[in-house]
Amino acid sequence: MTIHERFAKIREQTAEVLHGLFHGMIEHPAFEQIEDEAMDQEDAFFFACFADAFGIPSPVSYYTAELLPYMAEDFEAWERRLWDHGSVLDWKGHYHF
Amino acid sequence: MAEFTFFGGKGGVGKTTVSSAYGVKCANAGRKTLIVSTDPAHSTSDVFDQQFGDDPSEVAGYENLWAMEIDPEEAVEEHLMDIRRQMAKQVSQVVVNEIDAQIEMAHNTPGAYEAALFDRVIEVMRDESEAFDRVVFDTSPTGGTLRLLSLPEFLGGWIDRLIEKREKSLDLYEKAAIGDMKPRKTVDDDPIIARLNERKETFEFAGDVLREDATFYLVLNPDELSVAETRRSIDQLGGFDLDVAGVVVNKVTPEPDPEEDGKGARYLRTVCERERERIREVEDEFPVPVVARIEERTSEVKGDLLRDVAAELGIDVAADASAPN
Numbered sequence: 001m002t003i004h005e006r007f008a009k010i011r012e013q014t015a016e017v018l019h020g021l022f023h024g025m026i027e028h029p030a031f032e033q034i035e036d037e038a039m040d041q042e043d044a045f046f047f048a049c050f051a052d053a054f055g056i057p058s059p060v061s062y063y064t065a066e067l068l069p070y071m072a073e074d075f076e077a078w079e080r081r082l083w084d085h086g087s088v089l090d091w092k093g094h095y096h097f
Numbered sequence: 098m099a100e101f102t103f104f105g106g107k108g109g110v111g112k113t114t115v116s117s118a119y120g121v122k123c124a125n126a127g128r129k130t131l132i133v134s135t136d137p138a139h140s141t142s143d144v145f146d147q148q149f150g151d152d153p154s155e156v157a158g159y160e161n162l163w164a165m166e167i168d169p170e171e172a173v174e175e176h177l178m179d180i181r182r183q184m185a186k187q188v189s190q191v192v193v194n195e196i197d198a199q200i201e202m203a204h205n206t207p208g209a210y211e212a213a214l215f216d217r218v219i220e221v222m223r224d225e226s227e228a229f230d231r232v233v234f235d236t237s238p239t240g241g242t243l244r245l246l247s248l249p250e251f252l253g254g255w256i257d258r259l260i261e262k263r264e265k266s267l268d269l270y271e272k273a274a275i276g277d278m279k280p281r282k283t284v285d286d287d288p289i290i291a292r293l294n295e296r297k298e299t300f301e302f303a304g305d306v307l308r309e310d311a312t313f314y315l316v317l318n319p320d321e322l323s324v325a326e327t328r329r330s331i332d333q334l335g336g337f338d339l340d341v342a343g344v345v346v347n348k349v350t351p352e353p354d355p356e357e358d359g360k361g362a363r364y365l366r367t368v369c370e371r372e373r374e375r376i377r378e379v380e381d382e383f384p385v386p387v388v389a390r391i392e393e394r395t396s397e398v399k400g401d402l403l404r405d406v407a408a409e410l411g412i413d414v415a416a417d418a419s420a421p422n
Contacts, residue, residue: 061202
């Protein structure tokens with residue numbers, strides 16, 4: 001490995017670390033906040049659609065049931081989230097396992 | 098496009114008789130007519146002594162006359178199966194099992210029955226009606242009918258808000274996708290917005306048809322309760338921008354001959370006197386005309402009697418779409 005190659009490699013690694021640092025400290029928290037808001041909005045949307053899941057009679061749940069096939073996966077998480085807001089695993093998508 | 102006529106009113110005033118008679122009258126005038134019963138307690142079958150199903154079938158012994166009875170229970174069941182089928186296509190069995198309870202619940206709420214009925218009515222207006230010149234709806238008693246007819250506006254507003262909410266959250270998702278990240282969801286290919294829009298268009302269609310191509314008649318009996326309820330109905334329908342074209346007074350007691358003076362005759366005269374007062378009240382105070390006065394019959398109104406009643410209906414059936422009757 002020549003000295004040039006070694007320098008290039010170090011530069012590459014430094015760039016990656018810096019980019020990671022930038023992403024972790026600035027970029028990621030920023031869009032995570034927006035995503036938080038998006039999820040809150042989505043939760044509100046779910047609630048408007050399926051209030052009857054919490055015992056509030058909803059005249060439109062017959063129609064919104066049609067939407068369930070498309071949001072089935074989110075629906076389940078939402079229901080758990082609302083029943084038990086303290087659940088660690090379902091607290092929005094914040095835990096990046 | 099067919100013309101739609103709705104008959105509404107309190108329970109037991111004879112909506113089925115009047116709408117059947119009207120159907121017969123239209124058919125006799127040479128217009129291909131479909132009678133649709135939306136009252137869950139169907140009695141069209143009894144009037145014509147023939148069992149009708151969820152699809153239009155010809156009425157035996159009459160020309161140009163067809164009838165059907167909407168079965169909301171079947172419609173609810175179908176809707177349920179539809180969603181389950183769709184679900185099986187979209188997600189895994191594990192998720193299906195989790196969500197099933199919610200779907201089941203949505204179909205067991207009291208509103209489900211109404212929604213299914215409403216869906217079916219729209220379907221009839223959009224698809225089945227094409228083969229007919231005139232479609233006569235024999236509706237369920239007042240409360241249900243009013244709710245049914247107010248649904249397009251009510252649901253339309255609701256769906257609007259849902260769409261707005263959904264778009265807002267999708268917009269935020271897009272904004273959250275910085276750089277070369279792909280947004281998790283976008284407005285353009287969101288099946289949920291597409292579905293909601295589809296619903297919205299259906300409700301708008303129903304609202305337009307009800308306001309523009311439909312005529313409403315209320316049936317009442319000459320008694321105090323019936324008159325009071327009809328008065329309220331006219332107001333409420335007006336509130337939904339649906340104008341009542343007229344009222345039909347049914348079950349008017351026949352007057353005894355003048356030379357009769359038995360106990361029965363005296364009783365009948367008193368009843369008639371009271372009823373005449375009520376009818377006068379209706380004529381004077383209601384903002385809509387009385388289009389027919391039908392005498393009470395001693396036997397069930399069927400067969401030839403139905404034709405007699407049809408003749409008594411003062412609703413012009415020959416009028417075409419350009420001149421509403």
